[in-house]
Amino acid sequence: MFSVEEDIADRACSGYQDQHPHTILYNILCWRDSDPLNDEASSYLVSQTCHCKQRKVRLKDPTATCQVASSVLIKTVCFMRSLPSFSQLPLGDQSALLTHCWVPLFVLGLAQERIMFEVTDVPNPSILRQILLRPGLSEKEADQPTLAGVHRLRACLYQLWDLDLSPQEYAYLRGATLFNPAVRGLSAMLLIEGLQQEAQRALQEVIQLLHPEDASRFRHVSLAASTTQNVSHSLITELFFKPVIGNTNMLHLLTDMLFVQ
Structure with a gap:
């Protein structure tokens, strides 16, 4: 927490x-x-x-949190594999959607399961070490999670939690997030656009059924979901998975999870 x-x-x-x-x-x-x-x-x-952009952070309890995060990631990939409409797309489109959408889908998973976590500051190296080694560490340090990035992630989760979405709402929201026609390089863009519209219509219907008195709920849900796009891939990878996978390429791992039987 x-x-x-x-x-x-x-x-x-x-x-x-x-x-x-x-x-x-x-x-x-x-x-x-x-x-x-x-x-x-x-x-x-x-x-x-405010130094939150400079403050490097890490998980306070990486063992427990990374285990939970890995479970959410597996469920995210299983969701994608379970959709016939996704598996029937060209492989290149599946790969492009995976690359672009896995983080927003993962964040929706964190929100649905109400995953909470604590972070702590990464100890700063000595001034002498920074002077001597800065050229070799600059790229590595740039990838480390910052407190500002954690703030953005938490703000996104809080918005979704405030809406208290049902499992059905989360399911259709995942579909609308996954089938994103704005992803570059899609060969079946019109089909993917139609799939997104279908998911959005289903989401509207379930919202009207569950919350008939709340005419603005669909807009609020859509706005909250859009904030998942602001969470960086590097933040999620470095914060939740780097302690487990080390230097393994995250996209290679996800591709194996999705396509290798």
């Missing part, structure tokens, strides 16, 4: 100015609320106090 300290960090990173010390410079810049220049300077100062 999420720690109290991380919830405080979320609020600080969201621009809660009262979480920051009111230095003399801060008070000078914020002196006149009606002055747009002062407002801009204040916002800039607050943004400079």
